[in-house]
Amino acid sequence: MDSDAGSIPNLISLSQIPSNMETKIETDLLEPVVFNQGSSTQDGFCRFTLQNKGFLHSHSKVFLSVTPGSGVNSGFFAPNVGIAQVIKKAVLKIGNKTLNEVSSWDALFAMKSALIKNENNKEREQFTTGRFMCNEFRYNDGSEVLASTHGLDNGLEYDHDHAGTPSLSVPTWAELDVDEPTQIPTFSVDLSDLFPFLKVNQLPLYMINEPINIELTFHPTVGYRIQTAAGDTTGNPALINRSDLKFCADYVFYGGAGNEMTQFAMANQDMTFSFVDYRLTEMTVNDTSLGSGIIRNLGMANRVVNRVLTAVANTSFGEGYIINGQNGMSPILNAGVPGTIAYNIRYNDRFEFTSNVDNTARLFSILTDSEGVPFVTRDQYSNQKQTTTADELNGLSQRPSLEGRFFYMGTKLTNGRVGNRGLELHLTGQFPSSVDLLRSFTEYLRVCTLKNGMVDVFNA
DSSP, X not given: OOOOGGGSXXXXXXXXXXXXXXXXXXXXXXXXXXXXXXXXSSOEEEEEEEOSOSEEOTTOEEEEOEEOOTTOSSBBOOTTTGGGGGEEEEEEEETTEEEEEEETHHHHHHHHHTTSOXXXXXXXXXXXXXXXXXXXXXXXXXXSSOEXXXXXXXXXXXXXXXXXXXXXXXXXXGOBOTTOGGGOOOEEEEHHHHOGGGGTBOEEGGGOOSOEEEEEEEOOSSSSSOBOOTTSOOSXXXXXXXXXXXXEEEEEEESTTSSHHHHHHHHTSEEEEEEEEEEEEEEEOOHHHHHHOEEEEEEOTTSOEEEEEEEEEOTTOOTTSXXXXXXXXXXXXXTTEEOOEEEEEEETTEESSSSOBOOHHHHHHHHHXXXXXXXXXXXXXHSOSOOBOSOEETTEEHHHHHTTOBOOEEEEOOSOSOOTTOEEEEEEEOOOTTOOEEEEEEEEEEEEEEETTEEEEEEO
């Protein structure tokens, strides 16, 4: 069939198609072909296999719900990650090739979630993903104009009769109550959030002659999957509802009864497109080692690395906290004075910054240049000013749970392709004694080719 390649719109790119083209969407609700619940010490797992038809819409969803353990009547998901706290690892495979693979995906998702506007969390994400990290002013008693603190806002009023301390409750429809299994909510995770490839591209499934699989690894059943209210029992397994675990796949077909998709396939039998992936490097740390200074090799030799995201975490935060192990702990605060910190990235025999960055405001600015504006308060970011309210969420005090829990360090690299020695993270700081893990995600460039129905993936 003859076709004019110049007149055929690019159906792969997630941008406006410069053509008046009829579009049809076919939706399949897929069951996992493999499912393992996991145990208190073992990860869970599921796999979905897609049909090779149409274009896979990047905003297809994975539906999830969790039944809490015995003694939990007011469970909820961490407001900064929502239902995503269940997912430990996400992998997108075509044949035996891995297109995207993100370990500790929930920790990366927590970093990216900090970039969401407060009103989006409150008005949309609260109902779709379970995230409700939104702040409001907490006005002083008897004053309508003075607010010395801020606290979480999910649209409900604080209960001022709760044991003498004002407390915000999770909405009834969002509560995880073991005694009301039929009322447990189902939330979703967007496919483009799981896999960076789908942020800018659609998968032309009908052009691929290999099986396409989505593999999700879940955290163990105890201590990771939910948060519990004050007075609830902890330590009992929280189970993923198998009947609610589904993949809602939207297949897009262009051109109606025409042959536009056939023309596109024939004109693009050999395609190459680039995308990013994230490589995780973890290191066990403590306040002593960080105080002395660490130099951590992040690898990535001979690769094109765009950004580095780093957080020092306290993974011991389990069910009985508002924010769980997906956190970024800030330096300590002594008598109102922030602890010292020094941060830099070295590669290609030079440092990214001529001198170590030792100011938290400067680190925030660098993070903004790299990722965008984090919609968290100064108190939540660097534990300075201490304006988080002592009011509660489901009986849990917000002040110790939110202060200094969003201290993310991000750098947009400017020195080109990484050399043979790889990347080095230089970090020194006075962190709380509870920190135990250093996480760094490196965003690097990959290339995918689709030729005659076969896919190949390699590093740029």
